[in-house]
Amino acid sequence: xxxxxQIVTTPTADTPGTCLILHFDTQRYVFxxxxxxxxxxxxxxxxxxxxxxxxxxTGQVNWHNAGGMLGMILTLADVLATxxxxxxxxxxPEPDNGTLTNLRLHGGKNLTQFLTTARxxxxxxxxxxxxxxxxxxxxxxxxxxxxxxxxxxxKVWHMPVEAEGVQSIASSRKRSHEEMVHEDTAPAPxxxxxxxxxxxxxxxxxxxxxxxxxxxxxxxxxxxxxHQARLPAKLFVRNAKGHIQVYKGPLPGQAENVPDIPVxxxxxxxxxxxxxxxxxxxxxxxxxxxxxxxxxxxxxNVKEAQKYAIQKVDYKVLVAGGTVTxxxxxxxxxxxxxxxxxxxxxxxxxxxxxxxxxxxxxxRPEWSNEEILGGINVFFWIIGPGLIDDPRLQAFMQKMSxxxxxxxxxxxxxNMLALESAAAQTxxxxxxxxxxxxxxxxxxxxxxxxxxxxxxxxxxETGRTGKTIQLSPRYLHQDDKIIQFPDIPALAKKxxxxxxxxxxxxxxxxxxxxxxxFLAMIEQVESDIPNRDAEVITLGTGSALxxxxxxxxxxxxxxxxxxxxxxxxxxxxxGQLRRTFGDELPSVIRDLKVIWISHLHADHHLGTASVIKTxxxxxxxxxxxxxxxxxxxxxxxxxIREYSQIEDIGYDRLTFxxxxxxxxxxxxxxxxxxTADQQQAYGLEKIDACYVDHCHGALATVFTWPSGxxxxxxxxxxxxxxxxxxxxxxxxLIHESTFDDELRGDAIAKKHSTMSEAIGVGRRMGARRIMLxxxxxxxxxxxxxxxxxxxxxxxxxxxxxxxxxxEVILAAFDYMRVKLGDFRKAQAFLPSIQRLxxxxxx
Numbered sequence: 032x033x034x035x036x037q038i039v040t041t042p043t044a045d046t047p048g049t050c051l052i053l054h055f056d057t058q059r060y061v062f063x064x065x066x067x068x069x070x071x072x073x074x075x076x077x078x079x080x081x082x083x084x085x086x087x088x089t090g091q092v093n094w095h096n097a098g099g100m101l102g103m104i105l106t107l108a109d110v111l112a113t114x115x116x117x118x119x120x121x122x123x124p125e126p127d128n129g130t131l132t133n134l135r136l137h138g139g140k141n142l143t144q145f146l147t148t149a150r151x152x153x154x155x156x157x158x159x160x161x162x163x164x165x166x167x168x169x170x171x172x173x174x175x176x177x178x179x180x181x182x183x184x185x186k187v188w189h190m191p192v193e194a195e196g197v198q199s200i201a202s203s204r205k206r207s208h209e210e211m212v213h214e215d216t217a218p219a220p221x222x223x224x225x226x227x228x229x230x231x232x233x234x235x236x237x238x239x240x241x242x243x244x245x246x247x248x249x250x251x252x253x254x255x256x257x258h259q260a261r262l263p264a265k266l267f268v269r270n271a272k273g274h275i276q277v278y279k280g281p282l283p284g285q286a287e288n289v290p291d292i293p294v295x296x297x298x299x300x301x302x303x304x305x306x307x308x309x310x311x312x313x314x315x316x317x318x319x320x321x322x323x324x325x326x327x328x329x330x331x332n333v334k335e336a337q338k339y340a341i342q343k344v345d346y347k348v349l350v351a352g353g354t355v356t357x358x359x360x361x362x363x364x365x366x367x368x369x370x371x372x373x374x375x376x377x378x379x380x381x382x383x384x385x386x387x388x389x390x391x392x393x394x395r396p397e398w399s400n401e402e403i404l405g406g407i408n409v410f411f412w413i414i415g416p417g418l419i420d421d422p423r424l425q426a427f428m429q430k431m432s433x434x435x436x437x438x439x440x441x442x443x444x445x446n447m448l449a450l451e452s453a454a455a456q457t458x459x460x461x462x463x464x465x466x467x468x469x470x471x472x473x474x475x476x477x478x479x480x481x482x483x484x485x486x487x488x489x490x491x492e493t494g495r496t497g498k499t500i501q502l503s504p505r506y507l508h509q510d511d512k513i514i515q516f517p518d519i520p521a522l523a524k525k526x527x528x529x530x531x532x533x534x535x536x537x538x539x540x541x542x543x544x545x546x547x548x549f550l551a552m553i554e555q556v557e558s559d560i561p562n563r564d565a566e567v568i569t570l571g572t573g574s575a576l577x578x579x580x581x582x583x584x585x586x587x588x589x590x591x592x593x594x595x596x597x598x599x600x601x602x603x604x605x606g607q608l609r610r611t612f613g614d615e616l617p618s619v620i621r622d623l624k625v626i627w628i629s630h631l632h633a634d635h636h637l638g639t640a641s642v643i644k645t646x647x648x649x650x651x652x653x654x655x656x657x658x659x660x661x662x663x664x665x666x667x668x669x670x671i672r673e674y675s676q677i678e679d680i681g682y683d684r685l686t687f688x689x690x691x692x693x694x695x696x697x698x699x700x701x702x703x704x705x706t707a708d709q710q711q712a713y714g715l716e717k718i719d720a721c722y723v724d725h726c727h728g729a730l731a732t733v734f735t736w737p738s739g740x741x742x743x744x745x746x747x748x749x750x751x752x753x754x755x756x757x758x759x760x761x762x763x764l765i766h767e768s769t770f771d772d773e774l775r776g777d778a779i780a781k782k783h784s785t786m787s788e789a790i791g792v793g794r795r796m797g798a799r800r801i802m803l804x805x806x807x808x809x810x811x812x813x814x815x816x817x818x819x820x821x822x823x824x825x826x827x828x829x830x831x832x833x834x835x836x837x838e839v840i841l842a843a844f845d846y847m848r849v850k851l852g853d854f855r856k857a858q859a860f861l862p863s864i865q866r867l868x869x870x871x872x873x
Contacts, residue, residue: 032056034184034324035501036378037512038411040064040072041494042441042479044472044609045449048096049413049439049494051380052078053322055184061086062320062380063413067098067603067641070106071577072449076496076514081110087187088138089382089413090317092145093678094640096382100136101149102602102633106576107134108155108243115157133159137180139191140166140314141677143235148673150242150302151666152631160243162236165189165318170395176402178323186375188321188403190395194387231309241302252295258283260296262695263722267295284695299727311676317388321397323377323406324502328352329370336368376406376502383424384415393427407434409500414440416480432490435508439494445484446474449496451517452579457846458523459867463537464860467849472613475516528867536863544856553855556837560762560799561738563852565590567763569804569843570607571599574747574769574783575634578808581845582607583634586744586765586804587619593714593736594624597642598744598765604638605645611846620649624713628663629746630729636667640680643671647681660713662688662702662720664728690720690730698722698753700730710737719757723748725782733757743796747805749779750788755795763851764798766790767805768842774807790840800854804843
């Protein structure tokens with residue numbers, strides 16, 4: 032049987048954590064960090080998750096180590112659903128050997144709590160998910176060599192390490208959920224009694240079951256009254272014949288004396304109904320694992336078996352480990368006919384995040400247990416910053432010099448491009464329009480910490496993506512599978528459009544953008560646009576889940592003199608920021624004022640925690656009085672509050688616009704204007720919002736600055752009259768454009784917008800500039816946009832007429848940067864970009 036362990040990610044700007052895949056013919060196992068960007072890297076590396084049944088998360092349960100976990104779970108759930116659907120079509124009731132039927136997550140303290148914070152936005156049926164939270168040291172009750180977990184392929188020993196001299200502390204306090212909340216209101220939680228802790232763990236496990244293995248049905252309706260129904264929601268009533276139909280009458284607040292009639296509503300899934308979780312505190316426990324395959328029986332020796340008076344049918348019994356009595360009475364045992372047992376080989380994944388863990392780690396009893404360490408030939412080290420040269424770790428490694436030590440650290444692994452397909456596309460776009468498409472920042476000779484990525488002395492080795500160690504049928508290091516540093520220009524030339532077709536289009540655009548008459552006309556027609564130096568950076572422009580070419584939703588707007596503003600933060604938004612800004616990133620983060628999250632779908636908010644944590648770390652010494660404002664639906668604010676008990680992300684330095692109340696007739700939300708102090712702190716005059724048709728709590732927004740700049744952001748939605756109303760006269764509309772026009776049926780069914788619908792919203796608003804984003808991941812190309820509109824200069828006209836005269840529409844790409852005053856220049860390059868992508872793979 033073939034088995035091997037492979038490094039899938041090492042610390043880079045794209046992939047902050049280290050992840051490994053253990054491969055057996057029938058199953059895969061994931062070890063290490065499940066950080067943001069891990070799943071996208073697996074797509075790039077063509078690593079399939081279809082046979083993954085167990086994930087062993089190392090280190091502490093925090094966002095750095097587990098930020099990609101929730102997205103990976105969603106993908107695995109969809110894999111399971113697809114496999115089940117295919118079996119049903121084929122009439123095969125039972126899954127094949129190796130088919131995923133459930134998922135087990137192994138990790139340290141707060142693992143289950145981490146999962147349950149997602150109960151309002153993750154729900155999957157028929158995917159039993161079993162968290163195996165290791166809260167106590169198994170060596171205390173199991174001092175011998177017996178494994179703590181095993182299946183038919185591997186044995187695993189858990190090694191939880193508690194940091195020395197540090198006690199868990201509370202990172203957050205319970206806060207109110209009124210609009211514009213700014214003050215902490217409750218004391219930090221206290222230590223729990225053991226019996227209460229056990230009760231809480233059972234309650235959390237039950238929530239996980241409800242999230243992933245519920246019998247809830249979408250079409251199940253429950254009766255309530257019109258005034259008690261939680262709005263916005265789709266309401267149903269029974270007609271005179273008892274048939275169910277959609278309620279189309281007035282809602283409370285839309286008219287006087289609305290009768291409180293019986294109505295039917297869909298009941299939310301059970302886990303979403305749980306308002307609060309048991310309290311917890313950040314864990315100071317780091318998980319490591321020792322892993323070993325089972326011993327394999329020796330080869331059956333036919334010649335030896337023929338020496339005994341047994342039948343050939345008895346051979347199977349002996350191979351299976353049984354004994355056989357020969358016809359002459361001799362008892363034949365497996366040892367008499369089988370070759371020497373092949374001892375199982377294995378590895379250890381060791382996560383030491385900071386200095387406080389070193390001493391407890393090297394004192395673990397496993398290091399003196401020869402039975403456990405037998406056959407362990409390689410240690411994969413996941414080491415925190417500044418620890419490689421610690422003399423205690425160095426001495427430990429030298430003591431274990433018979434073992435290969437592979438070091439995966441931000442101090443040793445090169446900051447190479449982990450997502451070369453996206454980088455190659457950006458390189459192509461850079462060749463067309465370098466001003467709008469700067470190259471991503473990376474280094475093959477430096478690490479994330481800016482130290483030289485040098486070779487380490489034996490027995491140490493720098494961990495590289497693709498490094499593979501075969502465990503069976505024989506032990507073998509396969510360095511030929513290491514991913515080489517990508518040659519981006521060479522990759523960009525693959526399937527390249529002939530220069531004879533592309534260069535004339537590029538040259539035409541460049542001549543146009545340097546034409547004094549063209550530039551003068553732009554200056555004249557845009558003279559009334561405020562903040563023309565404001566820059567839009569589209570960090571993630573894809574939908575649903577990360578792909579090779581597009582990350583999920585995130586758009587940064589930089590307004591000089593006011594600050595930076597982030598609209599949505601899908602998974603690995605920080606990775607995109609690191610690649611976009613390089614050494615400039617600290618100043619960009621320090622100037623971040625507001626984060627807007629449109630709704631609680633994973634592709635729009637799973638990068639929020641790491642952005643907040645990065646801002647907190649960057650400003651707590653340089654500007655400790657600074658505040659970061661987060662505006663979203665109340666459930667998103669609840670999620671931040673709950674997660675902040677697991678990890679200190681700087682919750683007490685956040686302020687909120689927590690949106691819940693709205694006008695039932697217009698669906699426009701009550702947000703209020705910024706106070707003078709808030710305007711000074713965040714640069715905004717006001718935040719308007721409205722509910723839109725997509726999912727529960729989905730919001731669109733309009734940000735208004737004191738200068739008159741107005742930017743509207745749709746999030747995900749069908750075209751919305753309320754959004755048009757609050758967005759009248761906006762300078763810029765950023766609108767989702769998930770589907771091409773020919774897929775309008777899909778857009779309606781999935782509550783998204785087509786390209787024409789998005790443009791229509793902008794024209795109804797009178798938007799001066801329109802940026803289309805959130806494209807379906809099924810294609811990287813874009814539909815043709817009209818670039819033929821000439822700039823006209825008339826006399827004084829109203830805002831809507833003016834918008835018609837110089838409306839500019841752009842389609843967004845990852846890493847794209849365009850200033851409001853440069854939209855017309857960027858539009859000039861659309862024909863060449865369109866031609867470049869005409870032949871792109873889908």
